[in-house]
Every structure is written in C-alpha cells, then in structure tokens.
Amino acid sequence: MKNEKPEYLAAEYNYDTIIFDNQEEAEYPQTLIDSPYYGFYLVSKKVGHIIAEDHNWSETDGNAGAIAEIDLMKAFHIEALSSSDGQTESKRIPYTLRLLFQLEEFVVLREADQFSEQEEEMIERINQTVRDIESGRLPTDPFRKLDVQLARKWCRVFRLYAFLQMRSERVRSKESLSKDLRICRRRGLSSGYLNRIEYRARFYRLMDQKLTGKIILLAEEWENRCISGEIAANPFIYEMIALSFFDTEEDYKTGYEWLMLLIGRHPNNTDFMKWKARYLRRAGNLRGAHEICDQLLQDNPTDFETHCFQSNLFYMEEKYKEAQKSALIATSCDETSPLGHIALAFSYLNDQQYEEAILSFNRAIESDPQSVDAMRGKSKALVMIGEAYDAMNCLVQAVRISPVDADLFRELADVYFMTGYVNECRKYCRKCLSLDPYSASAFVLLGMLEIRENHVIDAVKWLKRSLAIEPDNPIALNELAYVEHMNGNDDECLRLLEQALNIAPDFADVVCSMGVVYYFKGDYETSNALLDRALELDPLHVGAMVTKGNSLLSQSLPEDALAWYERALEIEDDFPDAIRGKVDALRALGLEDEAAEWTKKEGELFDDNDR
The missing domain is CATH 1.25.40.10 (Tetratricopeptide repeat domain)
Incomplete structure (x- = not known):
C-alpha cells in the first residue's frame, strides 16, 4: 500500500521534470497544497520558467511564469521578510527558496550593463551558497531534510547554469565544472538534464555576445546529437530559440537565409514554416x-x-x-x-x-x-468610451504586475493628462524616463503639459529633446508647430507641419493643425479643404469640427457654424471651445436667452476645472 504521509508524497514527487523540461510529469498531490511542501512545487515551477524560457512561434506573455514572492512565502508557511532581514541569508528561508532568489538575482544582473563589474562578487556568493548547502548533516525534521536534499541536488547544476554564462576565468580555475557535472549525475540528475542545462547556458552566452555563426553551429550540433540518439530531447528547440533571436530588424535577413536551409532539410517541419511566415511579415x-x-x-x-x-x-x-x-x-x-x-x-x-x-x-x-x-x-x-478612471485602474493593475515597463507608466501618464491631473501626469512621465531615458513619447507629453500651463520655454525644451531622440515623431512636430503658431511664427509653424505630414500623411491632428493655421491667415478655402480631409481621416475629430464652425462664423454664416458646434458637442459635451463657439453663434442669430444658458454652463465648467 502506498504511503500517504505528506513527507513521503512530497519526497516521491518528480520536481526535476518541472525545472529541466518545464513540464509536469504528474499533478501535484492535492493533500500537499495547503502544506509547507507546496513551496517546493512553486519553487520548481518558477525555476523551470527562468531556465527554460523560450520564445517560439506564439507571442508568449513574459509574465506567464510569474509567481509573486509573497505567494512563495505563504506556500512555505513563513511570513514575508522585510528587506533588512536579507532574503538569501536568513536562516528562516528554506535552502531551495534561497537558490531561487539567487537565480533570479543572477538573471537580472546578467541583463544589466554592469554585469562584468559584478561578476566576481556574484561568483563568490554563488560558491558560498553551495558551501552552505553542502555543509552539515541532514536534519531529522522531514520538511527540512527534503529541503536540503533538493537543494543539494540542484545547487551545483544552478551553479553550472550561471558560470557557463560568465566570462571570468575564475569560474574555470577555481571551480571544476567537470566535478560539478560528476556530482550532479551521482545525485540522480540524468545526463539529458545536464546536457540541456549546459546547452542552454552556452546558448545564452553566445546570444549575449551576439556571435551569430556560433549560435547557428551550436543549434545544429544539438539537432544532430538528438537525431543520433545521444540526447533524448526535441532536436529543433535551439533552432527555434535562434530563429527567435534573429527575429529583429538587424538580423532577420540572416535568420531567413538560415531558415531556408533548414526548410530544405526538413520540408515538412510545421514550426519552420511558421517561422518563415513570421520573417515574411517582418519583411x-x-x-x-x-x-x-x-x-x-x-x-x-x-x-x-x-x-x-x-x-x-x-x-x-x-x-x-x-x-x-x-x-x-x-x-x-x-x-x-x-x-x-x-x-x-x-x-x-x-x-x-x-x-x-x-x-x-x-x-x-x-x-x-x-x-x-x-x-x-x-x-x-475604456478611454474611448469615456471611462478614463477605469482605464487608470486597469493600467495601475498592469504596473503592479510589470513594474519595470516604461511604456506602461507613459500610458498611465497619458490618461492622467486626458483627465486633467497635471501633477500625476508629470510624475508618471518622470517614472517612465527613469526606466527609459530615451522615451520620446514621454518627452512629448511633458511638452504638452508645459503648453497647457503656458510655459512655452519649457515646452520647447521637452519637445526638442523628443525630436533629438526621434526626429520623425509627428506628434512632437505637431506640438512644436502649435508653439510656433502661438508665438506668431506661422511660416515656421507650417514648415514643421509639412514635415510632420510627409512623415504621417494620414495623421488627422496634423491635417487639422494646418487647417487651423490657414483659418487664422484668412484663407478659408484652403482651411476648409484641410479640415474636411481631417474629418475624412477621423470623423470624430472635435477640433476640426470646432474650427469649421469658427471659419463659418467668421464668414457671417452663424447657422452653418452652429451645426458644426453642435456636432462637436454631441461627441464631447463639455468641450470649452465648442461651447464658446455655440454661444457666439447663438448671439449672432439673436438667440440671447439660449446663449445665456450656454454661457452659464461655460462658467460652471470653468468653476469645476478650477476646483
């Protein structure tokens, strides 16, 4: 009869397949879900995601394997620790969880610019962790005993995973990689798992160094060893990873040439055909x-x-x-x-x-x-149906999941800008720029903020900063043109708008802006043609409708002007320029009582904005 005690069920479970194959051999026993042993399962899932994350045909979500630290702590039945406790050094944290924390730290550091500067320190800390795990006897407590057994089984292969991606000679001279491999095999890790770890680490290192030719050679070497039966695994996995690596504007032509050779060898490989479609899309x-x-x-x-x-x-x-x-x-x-x-x-x-x-x-x-x-x-x-506050909440939730995504903070700043929360908009623009100092869109938004507050010099500074990063940014050009128009420099304004229009000929805001300038110049025919074009591109463009109304009112056609103001107010019932235009049109038609009602509404609107 099978022993149903938690310690036996937990010890018999195959965590290795989750880590090294990124798949579960069997469902985790339900009786262990509420026990501290469940922590080992979550650790293995998260480690498996880290070391086996591949980008193949489908557009996978980078957060798919995310398991929050608080959930790991709860699974192990320990309280979350404050940062001052020192995560990886605390005696209260299981060794397996310490290994995970160190692996996460390594992956983050590997992506950082200063990786080479911190390699030596990271090497010493990894070695110290292995020494801590290997020292001492096995505990008598079943949970602690399994923790040490799993940690001893995994610690050296994790060290291999890290060291094989480092350039420092210390990892060769001080620590014997072959010894780690030998001990891992002795502790029950199959050669297949170890080969996968070794290949994956080598592959990451080659990709970090952008050694295109060696990446291709290593991928094909893996295929040959799998097909020959030397390694029992998917023979095409590294070719898939390499094709993903080459899927950039810089390298896709190289990837496509190699892909055609692969298809020549394997004409019935569906995944290769899917990659061909992807490369054709990029081209x-x-x-x-x-x-x-x-x-x-x-x-x-x-x-x-x-x-x-x-x-x-x-x-x-x-x-x-x-x-x-x-x-x-x-x-x-x-x-x-x-x-x-x-x-x-x-x-x-x-x-x-x-x-x-x-x-x-x-x-x-x-x-x-x-x-x-x-x-x-x-x-x-949500923004498009006028639910800006719900849109904010949605983005705040996204930011909590992905707190280092600069674009999310910029999008959040956009929504705050639309709703008039100037300080919050500025705050999130700066947060975006702290994560991505070259976010042209964030600089544009800062420029628009300064325009709204009539800080022209600061507005020009931010908009020019944006154009220094992205010279063909039509939004920045459009906003800078507006500043020139307000300064009375309509020739320079039109030059900037022409430049923006050459970049984005179907950008309704730019077309409308040109219509506005010609309206102020008194060239109503040209203005009207441009505004009609803007409304063809965007039938709901309120600015174009209001300017058409203004143009008609200037030509003593108040009834026609009123129709355009009312169309604008059907879309945005609190648009100030449309309300002011409607008041002027009503007065021109002699409808003073109705004009007075709309004047009152205009006053209430500004009172609300002041508050």
Whole structure:
C-alpha cells in the first residue's frame, strides 16, 4: 500500500521534470497544497520558467511564469521578510527558496550593463551558497531534510547554469565544472538534464555576445546529437530559440537565409514554416505570409496559433473584419488561451467596437490574470468610451504586475493628462524616463503639459529633446508647430507641419493643425479643404469640427457654424471651445436667452476645472 504521509508524497514527487523540461510529469498531490511542501512545487515551477524560457512561434506573455514572492512565502508557511532581514541569508528561508532568489538575482544582473563589474562578487556568493548547502548533516525534521536534499541536488547544476554564462576565468580555475557535472549525475540528475542545462547556458552566452555563426553551429550540433540518439530531447528547440533571436530588424535577413536551409532539410517541419511566415511579415511581405498560413490551415484547420497569426496579418492590413473572423476561429479552437481573445479584442478596438473589445479583453484576463497586454488594451478601449478612471485602474493593475515597463507608466501618464491631473501626469512621465531615458513619447507629453500651463520655454525644451531622440515623431512636430503658431511664427509653424505630414500623411491632428493655421491667415478655402480631409481621416475629430464652425462664423454664416458646434458637442459635451463657439453663434442669430444658458454652463465648467 502506498504511503500517504505528506513527507513521503512530497519526497516521491518528480520536481526535476518541472525545472529541466518545464513540464509536469504528474499533478501535484492535492493533500500537499495547503502544506509547507507546496513551496517546493512553486519553487520548481518558477525555476523551470527562468531556465527554460523560450520564445517560439506564439507571442508568449513574459509574465506567464510569474509567481509573486509573497505567494512563495505563504506556500512555505513563513511570513514575508522585510528587506533588512536579507532574503538569501536568513536562516528562516528554506535552502531551495534561497537558490531561487539567487537565480533570479543572477538573471537580472546578467541583463544589466554592469554585469562584468559584478561578476566576481556574484561568483563568490554563488560558491558560498553551495558551501552552505553542502555543509552539515541532514536534519531529522522531514520538511527540512527534503529541503536540503533538493537543494543539494540542484545547487551545483544552478551553479553550472550561471558560470557557463560568465566570462571570468575564475569560474574555470577555481571551480571544476567537470566535478560539478560528476556530482550532479551521482545525485540522480540524468545526463539529458545536464546536457540541456549546459546547452542552454552556452546558448545564452553566445546570444549575449551576439556571435551569430556560433549560435547557428551550436543549434545544429544539438539537432544532430538528438537525431543520433545521444540526447533524448526535441532536436529543433535551439533552432527555434535562434530563429527567435534573429527575429529583429538587424538580423532577420540572416535568420531567413538560415531558415531556408533548414526548410530544405526538413520540408515538412510545421514550426519552420511558421517561422518563415513570421520573417515574411517582418519583411513586409504580408501576401507571402498569408499564403503560408493558408497552406498550414489546409493541412490543419484547427491550428490555433496559425489562426492567431493570420488575424494579426489582417490587423496589420487594417482589414479588421477579417482579423475578427480569424481570431474568432482561434478562440473556438482554444477557448482557454488568452492569445485568441487578445487578438480578437484588438481587432474590435481598431474597428471602433469598444464594448466588444472590452468583453474580449476581460475574457483574456480571466484566462490569464497576469496578462499585461490585455490590461493595456482594455485601458485604451475604456478611454474611448469615456471611462478614463477605469482605464487608470486597469493600467495601475498592469504596473503592479510589470513594474519595470516604461511604456506602461507613459500610458498611465497619458490618461492622467486626458483627465486633467497635471501633477500625476508629470510624475508618471518622470517614472517612465527613469526606466527609459530615451522615451520620446514621454518627452512629448511633458511638452504638452508645459503648453497647457503656458510655459512655452519649457515646452520647447521637452519637445526638442523628443525630436533629438526621434526626429520623425509627428506628434512632437505637431506640438512644436502649435508653439510656433502661438508665438506668431506661422511660416515656421507650417514648415514643421509639412514635415510632420510627409512623415504621417494620414495623421488627422496634423491635417487639422494646418487647417487651423490657414483659418487664422484668412484663407478659408484652403482651411476648409484641410479640415474636411481631417474629418475624412477621423470623423470624430472635435477640433476640426470646432474650427469649421469658427471659419463659418467668421464668414457671417452663424447657422452653418452652429451645426458644426453642435456636432462637436454631441461627441464631447463639455468641450470649452465648442461651447464658446455655440454661444457666439447663438448671439449672432439673436438667440440671447439660449446663449445665456450656454454661457452659464461655460462658467460652471470653468468653476469645476478650477476646483
């Protein structure tokens, strides 16, 4: 009869497959979920995500493997520690959890610019952790005993994982890598696991050094060793990782040339064909990418990933109905994946079906409560239906999940700007810039803040800073043109707007701005043509409607002007310029009582803003 005691169930569970294969051999025993042993399971899941994170065909969420520190502490039945306690050194923390903390620290440090400067210190700390785990006898307490056994089994392979990515000669001279490998095998780790760790570490190191040729050679070496039977694993996994690595503007042509050689050797490999479609998309050959998707779906009509990908192709072509159709098929193929719901939601969002978009974003969040992309998209849809405060809450939730995403803080600043919270907007712009000092959009937003507060010199400073980073930023050019217009420099204003229009010919704000300038110049015919064009591009452009009203009023056509002001107020019922224009039009028509009512409303609006 099987022993059902918690310590036996926990000890018999295979945590190694989670760490080294990133998959579960069996479901974790339900009887252990509320016990401290559950902590070992969560540690192995998080470690598995860290050392086996691959980016293959699907656009995976970088937060998919996120397990919060507080949840780990709760699982081990220990209280969260303050930073002064020292996470990895505290006696209260299990060794396995200390290993995880150190592994996370290494991964963060590896991405930092100062990695080479801190390598020596990191080497010593890793070695000290291994010494701490290896010293002393096994405890008699079953939980502590299993903790030490697992830590001893894993600590040297984690050290290998880290050291094989370092350039310091100390890791070769002071510590014998072969000895670590030998001890790991003796403690029950299979050669297959160790080979995977070794290859993965070598691969990361080559990618860090951007050694393109060696990356390709190592990937093909792995394929050959797997096909020969020397290693029991997916022979194409490193080719997939390498293809992902090459999927950049700088390297995709190299990746595509190599991919065609791989397809020549493996013409029936579906994953390679999907990568071909992805590279064609990057090259702008959407038709070629569609042809591959059609071929793949003919062979497998329920291929969820390909339906999602084809939805994205239609989205890029601005064929939102077709994008919705492909995304709906994807969600029917896999209702539990957030990716299909996100694809559907964004196609609804750009098709101005905001309520439907919110419903689809909600389904994505239900499937994956950590989906930052879904929260980000939902906030945009909420803004479009006038629910700015809910949009703020959505972005605040996303920031808590991904606190180092600079764009999230910039988007949050955008919403605060729209709702008139100037100080909060400035605060989040600066937070964005602390994470990404080259965020042109954040500098534009700071410039717009200064314009709103009539601080022209500061506005110009921020807008020029933005253009120094991104010279072709049409929003920055448009805002700088506005400053020049307010300073009476309409020739320079028009020059900047022409520059912006050459970059973004379908940017309604720029077209409208040109219409405004020609209106002030008294060239009503040119102004009207430009404003009509702006409304073709954006039928809900309130600024263009108000300027058309102003132009008609200047030409003594108050009745026609009133119609445009009322159209603007149907979209934004508290738009100050539209209210002022309506008051002037009503007075011109002799409707003084109605004009007085709107004047009162205008006063109430400004009182609210003052408060």
